[in-house]
Amino acid sequence: MPPLAQRNLFRDKVRLTVTLTGIVFAVVLITVQIGMFIGFASTTSGLIDHSGVDIWIGAKHVPYIDQASPFSERKLYQVLATPGVEDAQKYILGWGDWQRPDGGHEGTQVVGFNPDSKYGAPWNVVVGRVEDLKQPDAVMIDQFYAPRLGVTQVGQTFEIYGRRAHVVGFTKGIRTFTTMPYVFTTFKNAQGYVRLKADQTIYILVKAKPGVNVQKLQHDLEQRVRGVDVYTTPEFRDKTRFYWMFSTGAGIAVLLAALLGLVVGVVVVAQTIYATTMDHLREYGTLKAMGASNGYIYRVIIKQAVISALLGYLAGMAVSVFVVHASKTGGASIILPWPMGVGMLGLTLLMCVVAAIVSINKVTRIDPAMVFKG
Amino acid sequence: MDTAIAVREVTKTYESGEAAVPALRGVDLEVSSGEVVLLMGPSGSGKTTLLSIMGCILRPTSGDVRIGGREVTRLSEKELPRVRLDHIGFIFQGFNLFPTLTAGENIELALDLKGVRGKVAQRRAGQLLEQVDLSAKYNTFPSDLSGGQKQRVAIARALAGEPDIILADEPTGALDSHAGRAVIEMLYNLAHQEGRAVAIVTHDNRTLEFGDRIAHIEDGRIQEKNAVPGADTFPSAVTDQRNAAVPGTVFPVPAWSQSFAQG
Numbered sequence: 217m218p219p220l221a222q223r224n225l226f227r228d229k230v231r232l233t234v235t236l237t238g239i240v241f242a243v244v245l246i247t248v249q250i251g252m253f254i255g256f257a258s259t260t261s262g263l264i265d266h267s268g269v270d271i272w273i274g275a276k277h278v279p280y281i282d283q284a285s286p287f288s289e290r291k292l293y294q295v296l297a298t299p300g301v302e303d304a305q306k307y308i309l310g311w312g313d314w315q316r317p318d319g320g321h322e323g324t325q326v327v328g329f330n331p332d333s334k335y336g337a338p339w340n341v342v343v344g345r346v347e348d349l350k351q352p353d354a355v356m357i358d359q360f361y362a363p364r365l366g367v368t369q370v371g372q373t374f375e376i377y378g379r380r381a382h383v384v385g386f387t388k389g390i391r392t393f394t395t396m397p398y399v400f401t402t403f404k405n406a407q408g409y410v411r412l413k414a415d416q417t418i419y420i421l422v423k424a425k426p427g428v429n430v431q432k433l434q435h436d437l438e439q440r441v442r443g444v445d446v447y448t449t450p451e452f453r454d455k456t457r458f459y460w461m462f463s464t465g466a467g468i469a470v471l472l473a474a475l476l477g478l479v480v481g482v483v484v485v486a487q488t489i490y491a492t493t494m495d496h497l498r499e500y501g502t503l504k505a506m507g508a509s510n511g512y513i514y515r516v517i518i519k520q521a522v523i524s525a526l527l528g529y530l531a532g533m534a535v536s537v538f539v540v541h542a543s544k545t546g547g548a549s550i551i552l553p554w555p556m557g558v559g560m561l562g563l564t565l566l567m568c569v570v571a572a573i574v575s576i577n578k579v580t581r582i583d584p585a586m587v588f589k590g
Numbered sequence: 591m592d593t594a595i596a597v598r599e600v601t602k603t604y605e606s607g608e609a610a611v612p613a614l615r616g617v618d619l620e621v622s623s624g625e626v627v628l629l630m631g632p633s634g635s636g637k638t639t640l641l642s643i644m645g646c647i648l649r650p651t652s653g654d655v656r657i658g659g660r661e662v663t664r665l666s667e668k669e670l671p672r673v674r675l676d677h678i679g680f681i682f683q684g685f686n687l688f689p690t691l692t693a694g695e696n697i698e699l700a701l702d703l704k705g706v707r708g709k710v711a712q713r714r715a716g717q718l719l720e721q722v723d724l725s726a727k728y729n730t731f732p733s734d735l736s737g738g739q740k741q742r743v744a745i746a747r748a749l750a751g752e753p754d755i756i757l758a759d760e761p762t763g764a765l766d767s768h769a770g771r772a773v774i775e776m777l778y779n780l781a782h783q784e785g786r787a788v789a790i791v792t793h794d795n796r797t798l799e800f801g802d803r804i805a806h807i808e809d810g811r812i813q814e815k816n817a818v819p820g821a822d823t824f825p826s827a828v829t830d831q832r833n834a835a836v837p838g839t840v841f842p843v844p845a846w847s848q849s850f851a852q853g
């Protein structure tokens with residue numbers, strides 16, 4: 217096909233700019249919002265995703281990871297006695313009152329794990345080592361929250377509920393969805409920090425033996441260990457994500473903003489493609505008179521939509537990547553996995569083709585006899 | 591001579607809102623391969639309507655249209671484009687070239703509709719431009735062509751589909767007499783040298799010498815009177831044999847019809 221679609225599209229530069237601006241706006245809004253959604257969702261389940269275990273055991277009816285009640289640590293022995301279990305560790309996530317040197321208080325989420333095991337440990341440790349947590353009263357926090365907690369360097373000592381907390385290292389990029397900083401420490405310290413009774417735990421993390429069917433192990437644990445709920449790691453992750461994203465409405469707001477971007481994009485692109493179509497209506501009439509089928513004419517219009525989509529997508533992605541990059545240093549965590557880039561390409565194309573439908577409708581109905589009108 | 595296109599008892603009433611405008615009130619017309627028929631008549635008499643119906647871009651309210659012997663008025667919207675593609679070449683007063691395509695690309699687009707693409711299409715477009723004496727203008731955009739050149743590109747484009755019927759609506763209306771004459775001569779040759787059926791709507795008396803017959807339309811009917819100046823002296827003896835086919839509706843161009851330049 218001679219380049220009718222391209223030429224007509226590029227002829228009106230102002231309109232093309234408006235079209236592309238609309239697409240870029242939509243692409244950036246959708247990408248950033250969905251990136252935020254994914255970022256939020258993975259933030260809510262960060263501890264679960266990095267736990268390294270197959271099964272989480274908590275008190276009955278735990279709605280999500282941050283909200284759990286204690287249960288007797290004796291259950292640990294029942295778990296360890298269950299065939300198929302390679303390792304099981306007690307684990308705490310609870311609220312701790314951090315006292316800054318200036319006397320101010322910060323709520324924190326204390327994470328207690330066994331530093332002799334591989335499970336439940338902090339990740340992305342950039343200053344110090346996980347083993348350093350074996351020192352007395354040792355804690356580790358994320359660099360991002362250090363200013364809030366009044367921490368300026370390793371070696372400083374603070375108090376959590378009146379107990380000493382000695383900072384031995386920093387992680388990087390571990391955000392919390394609740395915005396209360398995580399404080400990583402040993403299980404024993406954590407019991408003190410969150411004022412848990414000596415024979416209680418919050419979770420038991422279970423690693424299955426290699427080759428063991430996790431669903432079956434989950435079932436066996438449910439049979440043997442009473443008074444607790446047993447989740448596979450993906451189940452617990454989804455439960456937690458779902459709670460934060462949908463029960464709180466946080467995710468809905470983000471997704472609505474993305475949807476808004478889509479609607480605005482469709483409307484702007486539909487308007488400009490329609491205006492371009494109207495400008496060239498006589499040409500479409502001529503094409504019809506020349507014997508072009510409706511299908512041929514659709515291809516011209518859809519080609520314009522697709523070219524606009526591709527240009528807008530590239531520009532929009534460039535802006536999005538920039539925004540994502542900028543957010544790394546700010547408070548929001550936006551994640552842009554590459555399948556989403558591919559998905560956005562599909563969505564942008566779809567958006568533009570849907571926007572072209574109005575124009576296609578118009579062209580289908582033009583009377584080719586118009587070509588004789590002056 | 592073969593009848594390329596025949597309309598029979600065609601009426602057309604435009605429904606515009608409440609009012610119904612009768613544009614054609616029963617028209618019979620045939621155009622044979624190799625002849626030029628001129629459609630003349632005052633503004634609003636229905637010439638363009640008739641041409642649109644002949645070219646299958648407008649459906650008549652009643653009556654039928656045969657193209658190459660095939661009844662086309664009852665074809666579906668899906669089938670009609672194919673009829674136009676295979677049989678009809680339109681020439682417009684306003685040229686209707688695609689302004690963002692060069693002369694050559696305008697023709698390539700018409701060839702593309704026929705499924706002729708790439709190098710073959712370019713070569714064929716070049717030949718067609720040569721046929722209208724514009725071989726140097728392949729890469730020129732319509733805005734850089736004169737009116738006469740534009741119309742010749744339009745003729746070349748119409749020929750790309752190898753139509754057996756050429757329908758032209760006031761093809762010289764926007765041209766000066768010199769350019770107009772060249773265009774009309776080309777249309778004449780398409781009939782007389784290439785054997786196509788050519789119907790030309792015209793107001794232009796300078797066109798008369800190139801018509802084999804004239805159909806004069808008034809109020810949506812082909813009138814039984816001659817439109818040419820000096821009609822009252824028109825000798826009935828000159829009536830061509832061909833008119834027997836459509837009795838009393840179409841008239842031959844008088845031999846004394848004036849030369850192009852005089853109009």
Ligand SMILES: Nc1ncnc2c1ncn2[C@@H]1O[C@H](COP(=O)(O)OP(=O)(O)O)[C@@H](O)[C@H]1O
Pocket residue numbers: 604605606611612613631632633634635636637638639640
């Ligand atoms: N699309 C239309 N809707 C309503 N009336 C029309 C339309 N096209 C033409 N007409 C009317 O039909 C009559 C014939 O028009 P037309 O065929 O364009 O005449 P001509 O080409 O001889 O000037 C005129 O009265 C005109 O106003």
Ligand SMILES: [Mg+2]
Pocket residue numbers: 637638639
């Ligand atoms: Mg007219």
